Amino acid sequence: MKENSIITGFHAHVYYDSETRDIATRIREELGAKFEVRLGRCHDQPIGPHPKSMYQVAFAPNQFPQVVPWLMLNREELDILVHPETGDDVTDHTAHALWLGNKLDLNIDFLQQIKPNAS
Template sequence: MGTESGADRVETITEYHAHVYYRPETKAEAAALREALGARFPVRLGRWHDALVGPHTQSMYQVAFAVEAFAQVMPWLMLHRGGLDVLVHPMTGDELADHTAHAAWLGQRLPLRLEALAPGR
């Protein structure tokens, strides 16, 4: 059979991350969404980042969840994110691809500082 090409290779997703973006005037809405996510789902809620971190060009917090929770968390986010923009991406071990080619946006697609992400990192 031979070796698999990159196109045939199945990536291993270890978990998902949702980045919930907010501005000062939407922080209360982001806090309510965060509280609801934590109460409804088995997620890990990351710290609030009012200052920009990593590739993110707007204030945000991260929500990490297991592969098995995707089918519950993603549809709920689609319906309950309000006016907030959310980036949802898998964790495959390739941060650049995960935040770009493998990413799904709910709301507006925000620019990312891709230089903060190394391929395969």
């Protein structure tokens, strides 16, 4: 059994496209105003394991009970991946992932290639 103490933080990846970018931008601004989060920049094309445009929101474990319910109620039609940071990117983005909206197909091969001690 794993302990919650191995979670050092959380990431929420908010996905959007050209038609929903304004919504995503508004949600990003509201997140920054309401919560103690670190806002990543908008990537208007796929990057890393992410199959479409997105930005990342990083937050501490103690912010989870505030940030995630707010995202659940205010995501509009956007798809959002929420995952812990445990030091295992592959597992964090797969087995430990929480999806709001549709589950997108991530490029797990990308994560496996950057995994520490990958063979």
